[in-house]
Amino acid sequence: MITLLHQGVYCSIQDLGRKGFANIGVPISGVMDAASAKLGNHLLNNNLNDAVLEIAFGGVAFLFDEDTSICLTGADFSPKVNEILIEMNAVVKIKKAQTITFGKRKYGVRTYLSVFGGIQAKEIVSSKSFYKEISGKSMLQKGDIVPCKLFEGQTKLTYSKIKVDEHHFKTNVINCFKGPEFELLTKKQQAQLFGAEFIISNDNNRVGYQLNESIENTLKPILTSGVLPGTVQLTPSGKLIVLMRDCQVTGGYPRVLQVSEESINRLAQKTTQDKIQFVLK
Amino acid sequence: MPNYILSYKSFGENALLIEWPKEISDAVLKDIVGFKNRIHKNIKLQDAIIGYNSILLVYEFVIEKIEHKIEVLKKLYLQKGKNENVMVHHWVIPVCYDLEFGMDLEQLSKEKKSSIDQIIQLHSQTTYTVFFVGFLPGFLYLGGLNSKLYSPRKATPRLRVPKGAVAIGGEQTGVYPNQSSGGWNIIGNSPISFFDVEKEMPCFAKTGDKITFKSISINEHKEIAKALNNNEYKMQFLL
Numbered sequence: 001m002i003t004l005l006h007q008g009v010y011c012s013i014q015d016l017g018r019k020g021f022a023n024i025g026v027p028i029s030g031v032m033d034a035a036s037a038k039l040g041n042h043l044l045n046n047n048l049n050d051a052v053l054e055i056a057f058g059g060v061a062f063l064f065d066e067d068t069s070i071c072l073t074g075a076d077f078s079p080k081v082n083e084i085l086i087e088m089n090a091v092v093k094i095k096k097a098q099t100i101t102f103g104k105r106k107y108g109v110r111t112y113l114s115v116f117g118g119i120q121a122k123e124i125v126s127s128k129s130f131y132k133e134i135s136g137k138s139m140l141q142k143g144d145i146v147p148c149k150l151f152e153g154q155t156k157l158t159y160s161k162i163k164v165d166e167h168h169f170k171t172n173v174i175n176c177f178k179g180p181e182f183e184l185l186t187k188k189q190q191a192q193l194f195g196a197e198f199i200i201s202n203d204n205n206r207v208g209y210q211l212n213e214s215i216e217n218t219l220k221p222i223l224t225s226g227v228l229p230g231t232v233q234l235t236p237s238g239k240l241i242v243l244m245r246d247c248q249v250t251g252g253y254p255r256v257l258q259v260s261e262e263s264i265n266r267l268a269q270k271t272t273q274d275k276i277q278f279v280l281k
Numbered sequence: 282m283p284n285y286i287l288s289y290k291s292f293g294e295n296a297l298l299i300e301w302p303k304e305i306s307d308a309v310l311k312d313i314v315g316f317k318n319r320i321h322k323n324i325k326l327q328d329a330i331i332g333y334n335s336i337l338l339v340y341e342f343v344i345e346k347i348e349h350k351i352e353v354l355k356k357l358y359l360q361k362g363k364n365e366n367v368m369v370h371h372w373v374i375p376v377c378y379d380l381e382f383g384m385d386l387e388q389l390s391k392e393k394k395s396s397i398d399q400i401i402q403l404h405s406q407t408t409y410t411v412f413f414v415g416f417l418p419g420f421l422y423l424g425g426l427n428s429k430l431y432s433p434r435k436a437t438p439r440l441r442v443p444k445g446a447v448a449i450g451g452e453q454t455g456v457y458p459n460q461s462s463g464g465w466n467i468i469g470n471s472p473i474s475f476f477d478v479e480k481e482m483p484c485f486a487k488t489g490d491k492i493t494f495k496s497i498s499i500n501e502h503k504e505i506a507k508a509l510n511n512n513e514y515k516m517q518f519l520l
Contacts, residue, residue, distance in 0.1 A: 022328040022339070024476070024484035025414040025458075124478050133418050133459050134478055180290045180298050223303055224415065224422065226330030226337025230293060249330050250415030250422075258293035 008059030040114035050118025058102030075108025117149025419476025
């Protein structure tokens, strides 16, 4: 079991999400940066869909009440076990009664804590991912206890450190495809999408990222139609919203771009005031 | 049934959007549902999201050759059966229009220069069509609202609309499946659960189903809520 001693900014349980329920209005949810979360599970020999803790902006502290192995991937917030710095992107042995804390931010926004065998939360509508309307809660709170699988002592673990390409956290390039309403934009509007960088507004969360700069919008709303994580909507005010993992399944704003899966993961490691540049694939 | 001219568009790495002409109608909806069912029988998908005039097909893997997928879909579209009757339910949804729940009824009655009883009658006499489920888990997009009841959304949305609130927003009516924020005009409340995570099928309704609202008293609302809690309530539907 893991006990949350400090709740930090936003920590939730996530797996790869609820697939197959969009027809009844259920968002996909799941880890924001799927590439980083999968890496942790991979290093621990877990299933890629095993649940992990998604920690935004560090600040949390956990107490382990049994021996286990963990792996931290994604954003580097100088993690420590009992005050001693530990490696990111490597399997780390944990002893009973040890605590893990986070400190100074080096890069990224969201850290993933995977444990041996995966976090053992209740599966609701085929997923352990937190999403308020389904799981009843959106984040873990101080004092919450998260069950883990009993550590059986592994022999297969490599204990080697993986070198992660920091490009994933540092590039401002967001690769995308044309959205279904892209061709309705004028040449000038299209050029505005790719001509300059956009700054992420403080309205950014697991549902979507609104961008600061406006582009001229002459498009009418569309008849409500499907959207996905990565869909870039053009709102009536001319502001762009990039939908993220907890987004609704349908929307009425024109869909001008669709961000690639890899770049959704990149975006998940960015926050307020970070700059992004859309690049057409 | 006529064949529509459909457009097929790529939508990111693993999705494909099929669009019908821009109209909201039962005929387009029927065509969409028939096609969706044929697609599900023949192609394995992660999700198929229906909109008023579209289906967004989400494949389980990255689409390598979109032309190939489109070719397969075009053939499937033409394989319309003559008696392609889709199983639809006509649900009867109890709604209590008491002022205790219908907090915007009096205002609406003034604006429409109709009595509250007339508004209730207009709302509960109509047979609505479920176009799709979106916005929130279990939120049904219903078509068929009487044009006399069209009413603009509130300028400032309420932060807390209670679960089960029956409301009118623009040309649409619907039931809030859970407490949420919302700008629609609230005219009543249904004790029925539109989204229940404990059920294998969390939402009973699906695209193409019909809905009628039945006016009930506050006491009946309480009784149904109690029966639902004890798993003793049976959903009513018309054949």
